[in-house]
Amino acid sequence: MKSASNLEQRRQSIYGWLMFAPAAVMLSVFAFYPTIATFWSSLFSRGTRRRPSEFIGLENYTDLFADPTFWLVAKNNLLYAGVTIPASIAIALAMALWANSxxxxxxxxxxxxxTPTVLPMIAAANLWLFFYTPGLGVLDKIGSLFGFESVNWLGQPETALWAIVIVTIWKEAGFFMIFxxxxLQTIPEDLKEAADIxxxxRFTYTRRIVLPLLMPTTIFIMVNALINSVKLIDHLFILTKGGPxxxxxxxxxxxxxxAFAFFDAPHAAALTILVLAVLCVVAAVQFLYLDRRTHYQ
Amino acid sequence: MNRLSRDGLTKSLDSIGAIVLAIIWISPLVFAFWAAFHSTSDAVNFNLFSAWTLDNFRTAWAGAPWLKYFLNTFLLVTIVLIGQFFFTTLAGFAFAKLSFPGKDLIFILVLMQLFILPEVLIVENYAMVSRLGLFDTLFGVGMPYMASAFGIFLMRQSFKSVPIELHEAARIEGCSLFGILWRVYVPLAKPTYLAYALVSVSTHWNNFLWPLIVTNSPDTRPLTVGLSIFGAPENGVDISIISAATLMSVAPLLIAFLVFQRQFVQAFLRTGIK
Structure with a gap:
C-alpha cells in the first residue's frame, strides 16, 4: 500500500513538472530572465564604438537621481496616479450606484x-484629440460660446498632464464600475429594507452599509488602478509625446x-528596476491583504 | 405621501444625473462619429444640417494598408489566445490538481509575474525577441503574453472547483491524466475559457506599446500601431479623416461588444473578481 501511494506521488511529481514545464520556460524567458538581465545591464555603462561597456556599479542610478527630468517624470507619474486613482474610483462608484438603481x-x-473600456487607448486618444485641438476642438467651441479664449490644452505645460489624466479617467471608470x-448585486435586499424601516x-445607508461592504472591491480596484497608473501611457504617443x-x-x-529614441539602454534598465521595485511594494501589499481576506472566509 | 414624493424627486434627480454622465461619457465617440461622416469644415463648425458623406472613409481607407493591419491584429489575437490556452491549461491543472515538490514556492513566483508587467520589461524583452530571431514577426509580438500568470491563476481556480469524484471516475475508466484533463476538466471549464478569451482578445486587440516596439513593417503591424502612424500629427491628416480611421479600426470590437454586451461584462467580472 505504502509503495502504491509512493508511486502515485512520484507519478504526480513527474506529471506536475511536465505540465508546468512549458509555462515555466515561457515565464523564464519573458519574465524572470529579463528581470535579472535588466538589473544586470543597469550596472553597466553604455557601450560605444570607442569605449566598450564596462561595469560601473550604481552609477546609472545616481545619474538618474541627478537628472531633473527623472524627478519631473516621477512627480508627473505620482500626480497622474494620485488623481486618476481616486477620481476614477469615485466616478466608478457613482456609475455603479446609478446603473444598479x-x-x-x-x-x-x-x-x-x-463603452470606453473596449476601445484601444490609441483610438481613445484620437477621439480626444478632437476635443483638445486649439481653435477647432470641441472644448474651444464650447468655451467660445461663453466667451472664453482659445486654450491649447495639449500644448502648454500647465494643462497637458491634466488633459492626459482626463482621458485615463474616462477610459478606466467604466471598467471599475463593473466590479x-x-x-452591489451581492448585497442582500433585506439590509435596504431594514434601513428603510x-x-x-439614503446617504446614511450608502455611507454606513454599502461603502463598508464594498471595501474589498475597492481595494481590488485600487491595486488594478495602481498598476494601470504605470501601464496606461499609450495616449501620450498621440496627444503630447510627453511634452511640452x-x-x-x-x-x-x-x-x-x-531605450528606443535615445538608445540609452543602461539608464532605461535602471529606471525599469526602480519601477519594478515600486510594483513589488504594490504586490506585497496585495498579498498581505489577500492573506487577511482568506482568514475571514 | 410626503415621503413618497421625496423619493420620486430623488429618483428623477438620479435619472438626470446618470443620463447626463452617460451623455458626457459617450460624447467623444459621438463627436468622432459626427466628424467621420462630414467634411472637415462642416465637422468643426458643427453645421448640423450639412450633408453626410463617406469621403473620409474612402480617403482613410486609401491612406494605409488597413486590410493588412486588420489581418495582422486578427492573427495576433488568435496566436496569443491559442498560446495562452495551451500554456495556462497545462500549468493551471498542475497547480490545481497535482502535488509536486516546490509547488507552493513556484506558484508564488508565477504570481509575481502579475506585477512584473511585460510592458515594463520592454528593453530586455526586445533584446530577447531579437535574439530569438522573432523581431518584426507576429510571434515576437505574442510570445511574452502566452504564459500569463493571470491565465494560470484563472485556470487553476476553475479546475479546483471540479469535483474530485469526476476525476476518480474517469481514472477508474482507464483514462490517462492527459485524457482526464482533456475530457473532464477542459469541457467543464468552458465558461472560464470563454471569459478568458473575451478579455484576452480585447486586451491584445487594443495593445500598443509592445507591438510598436517589436514590429517594423506594414506586414506585421497591428491596427493600433497602424492607426497611430496614420494619425500622427506630422502626417497632417485632418480630424475628419482621423475620426473615420479610428471608427473603422474600433468597429469590429465595438460592434461585437454591443451585440454580446452581457457576455462581455460577465467575462470581465468572472476574470476580475476571483
Whole structure:
C-alpha cells in the first residue's frame, strides 16, 4: 500500500513538472530572465564604438537621481496616479450606484459608461484629440460660446498632464464600475429594507452599509488602478509625446524614450528596476491583504 | 405621501444625473462619429444640417494598408489566445490538481509575474525577441503574453472547483491524466475559457506599446500601431479623416461588444473578481 501511494506521488511529481514545464520556460524567458538581465545591464555603462561597456556599479542610478527630468517624470507619474486613482474610483462608484438603481434608460446608461473600456487607448486618444485641438476642438467651441479664449490644452505645460489624466479617467471608470456593480448585486435586499424601516436616509445607508461592504472591491480596484497608473501611457504617443518640455511625461514613456529614441539602454534598465521595485511594494501589499481576506472566509 | 414624493424627486434627480454622465461619457465617440461622416469644415463648425458623406472613409481607407493591419491584429489575437490556452491549461491543472515538490514556492513566483508587467520589461524583452530571431514577426509580438500568470491563476481556480469524484471516475475508466484533463476538466471549464478569451482578445486587440516596439513593417503591424502612424500629427491628416480611421479600426470590437454586451461584462467580472 505504502509503495502504491509512493508511486502515485512520484507519478504526480513527474506529471506536475511536465505540465508546468512549458509555462515555466515561457515565464523564464519573458519574465524572470529579463528581470535579472535588466538589473544586470543597469550596472553597466553604455557601450560605444570607442569605449566598450564596462561595469560601473550604481552609477546609472545616481545619474538618474541627478537628472531633473527623472524627478519631473516621477512627480508627473505620482500626480497622474494620485488623481486618476481616486477620481476614477469615485466616478466608478457613482456609475455603479446609478446603473444598479431603478432609473429610466438604465441599459443605455450602462452601455455608455462601459463603452470606453473596449476601445484601444490609441483610438481613445484620437477621439480626444478632437476635443483638445486649439481653435477647432470641441472644448474651444464650447468655451467660445461663453466667451472664453482659445486654450491649447495639449500644448502648454500647465494643462497637458491634466488633459492626459482626463482621458485615463474616462477610459478606466467604466471598467471599475463593473466590479462595483457585481459587488452591489451581492448585497442582500433585506439590509435596504431594514434601513428603510428604521427610517435611515439614503446617504446614511450608502455611507454606513454599502461603502463598508464594498471595501474589498475597492481595494481590488485600487491595486488594478495602481498598476494601470504605470501601464496606461499609450495616449501620450498621440496627444503630447510627453511634452511640452516633459510636462506630461510618465515613467513608462520615459523608459521607452530612453531605450528606443535615445538608445540609452543602461539608464532605461535602471529606471525599469526602480519601477519594478515600486510594483513589488504594490504586490506585497496585495498579498498581505489577500492573506487577511482568506482568514475571514 | 410626503415621503413618497421625496423619493420620486430623488429618483428623477438620479435619472438626470446618470443620463447626463452617460451623455458626457459617450460624447467623444459621438463627436468622432459626427466628424467621420462630414467634411472637415462642416465637422468643426458643427453645421448640423450639412450633408453626410463617406469621403473620409474612402480617403482613410486609401491612406494605409488597413486590410493588412486588420489581418495582422486578427492573427495576433488568435496566436496569443491559442498560446495562452495551451500554456495556462497545462500549468493551471498542475497547480490545481497535482502535488509536486516546490509547488507552493513556484506558484508564488508565477504570481509575481502579475506585477512584473511585460510592458515594463520592454528593453530586455526586445533584446530577447531579437535574439530569438522573432523581431518584426507576429510571434515576437505574442510570445511574452502566452504564459500569463493571470491565465494560470484563472485556470487553476476553475479546475479546483471540479469535483474530485469526476476525476476518480474517469481514472477508474482507464483514462490517462492527459485524457482526464482533456475530457473532464477542459469541457467543464468552458465558461472560464470563454471569459478568458473575451478579455484576452480585447486586451491584445487594443495593445500598443509592445507591438510598436517589436514590429517594423506594414506586414506585421497591428491596427493600433497602424492607426497611430496614420494619425500622427506630422502626417497632417485632418480630424475628419482621423475620426473615420479610428471608427473603422474600433468597429469590429465595438460592434461585437454591443451585440454580446452581457457576455462581455460577465467575462470581465468572472476574470476580475476571483
Amino acid at each position: 431603478k432609473i429610466s434608460a438604465r441599459s443605455f446608461v450602462r452601455t455608455a459608461y462601459f 462595483y456593480l457585481a459587488a 428604521e427610517g435611515t436616509s 518640455s516633459d510636462a506630461s511625461k510618465l515613467l513608462l514613456y520615459y523608459i521607452w524614450e530612453m
